[in-house]
Amino acid sequence: xxELDLLKTHWQKDQDYIKFxxxxxxxxxxxxxxxxxKWIFIICCLELLLxxxxxxAFPTKHNPNIYFKIxxxxxxxxxxxxxxxxxxxxxxxxxxxxxxxxxxxxLENIAAVRNNAELYISYNLLxxxxxxxxxxxxxxxxxxxxxxGDDFLTHGWTYLGILIFGLLTAxxxxxxxxxxxxxxxxxYYKIIYGFLLKKLNKxxxxxxxxxxxx
Amino acid sequence: xxxxxxxxxxxxxxxHQNILHKICKLYTYDIDSHKDLFQEMVIxxxxxxxxFKGEAKFTTWAYRIGLNTAISLYRSSKxxxxxxxxxxxxxxxxxxxxxxxxxxxxxxxxKAVKQLSDIEKALxxxxxxxxxxxxIAETLGISEVNARVKMNRIxxxxxxxxxxxxxxx
Numbered sequence: 001x002x003e004l005d006l007l008k009t010h011w012q013k014d015q016d017y018i019k020f021x022x023x024x025x026x027x028x029x030x031x032x033x034x035x036x037x038k039w040i041f042i043i044c045c046l047e048l049l050l051x052x053x054x055x056x057a058f059p060t061k062h063n064p065n066i067y068f069k070i071x072x073x074x075x076x077x078x079x080x081x082x083x084x085x086x087x088x089x090x091x092x093x094x095x096x097x098x099x100x101x102x103x104x105x106x107l108e109n110i111a112a113v114r115n116n117a118e119l120y121i122s123y124n125l126l127x128x129x130x131x132x133x134x135x136x137x138x139x140x141x142x143x144x145x146x147x148x149g150d151d152f153l154t155h156g157w158t159y160l161g162i163l164i165f166g167l168l169t170a171x172x173x174x175x176x177x178x179x180x181x182x183x184x185x186x187x188y189y190k191i192i193y194g195f196l197l198k199k200l201n202k203x204x205x206x207x208x209x210x211x212x213x214x
Numbered sequence: 215x216x217x218x219x220x221x222x223x224x225x226x227x228x229x230h231q232n233i234l235h236k237i238c239k240l241y242t243y244d245i246d247s248h249k250d251l252f253q254e255m256v257i258x259x260x261x262x263x264x265x266f267k268g269e270a271k272f273t274t275w276a277y278r279i280g281l282n283t284a285i286s287l288y289r290s291s292k293x294x295x296x297x298x299x300x301x302x303x304x305x306x307x308x309x310x311x312x313x314x315x316x317x318x319x320x321x322x323x324x325k326a327v328k329q330l331s332d333i334e335k336a337l338x339x340x341x342x343x344x345x346x347x348x349x350i351a352e353t354l355g356i357s358e359v360n361a362r363v364k365m366n367r368i369x370x371x372x373x374x375x376x377x378x379x380x381x382x383x
Contacts, residue, residue, distance in 0.1 A: 002369070003319075003323045003326070003369070003372050003373060003376060004323075004338075004341065004342075004369055004372065006316070006319065006320065006323065007320065007323045007324070007327070007342060008341070008342050008344075010320055011236070011342040011343075012342070012344070014236075015232060017231070017232055017235035017236075017239075018235065018245075018248070018249070018252075019231070020228065020231055020252070021228065022221070022224045022225055022228045023224075025223075025224040025227050025228055025231075025256060026220060026221070026224045028253045028256040028257065028260075029220060029223070029224070029256065029257070029260050031253055031257060033254060033257045033258070033261075034250075034254060034288070034289070035254065035257075035258065035283075035287040035288065036286070036287050036288070036289050037287055098262065098265075099258045099259075099261070099262050099278075099279045099282045099283065099287065100262050100265065100275065100278060100279055100282075101282075101355075102352060102353055102354060102355035103281070103282055103285055103286065103333075103336070103353065103354045103355055104354060104355025104356065105355050106282055106286050107286055110286065196289070199286075199289060199332070200286055202331075202332075203285055203286065203331075203332050203333055206331055206332075206333045207333060207354060207355065207356060210333070210354075210356050210360050210361075210363075210364050211356050211357065211360055213360065213363065
């Protein structure tokens, strides 16, 4: 008899387990879950909320200049519609997580929720970096946008020089910001999701390896 | 969900709780984490219960959720116990005493099984529960051929671990 056959014989006879009564089980139904998915849900909600708060908290100055008016409308449209899309996507993906699905699909669905949150954070980083570039250019070229009007035509080369200088400074500044933000972002993901998803990733990779015949 | 549903569910689970205890036995290392995982499985099965149509057997339906909970949803700090010496961790298990030669052999097999990965334990669990390969494959989301191949590899792995354990004595 090989090892597993011996184990199987014993396994099927073995009834020597703790016995929970119906009342114990009823009590368990109202206990709080410590599921990984629950934690992912909480963290994703906080991330979504942070994105919305950033959008609300980002200073908006009222300026009669048409450029600033158009800019503000665009920022408002992007700043609200994209987070709404991500929130919708988050709940749609979250509802797909079902513990009765096969293990591989369940792991994929959990990963999809996390990827959505990751994409959302990336979007926020890009969006606010882009806003920072625009604002730095505006600051360097001239306050309140007066150089974006007719004055620009009359002061030609000087403003063009300032504009190029501003653009270069903004690109350098932005590149450094992006690098720093990406570093913080990676670190954050490694700490938060690395801790939570280590086991899930390992199990998913194993299932993929089984399918690949490895 | 009303009180009657809760009672009906608790009654079903009380009757079939051993299928979950068996999963806990493979995935946990002491009685506290056993109870902890059991409770998490009960919560997950209860959450999914409104979608239980009764087309499948309750036990089949419940063990799938139980396995998924152990593999994907449950995270306990006690999992770190896997890094400690196996003999020490097994001392905490009060499941049974091993006396005869056969029981000692069984203890060795259990020790070997405990060293397998989460996915390998799931395959072993379904094998021990006499599930066919079609069901094993469907539960894990892999093909039947690959489930068979993996199962054969696990058998060899268990043999090797036992041989190593014998060599270390």
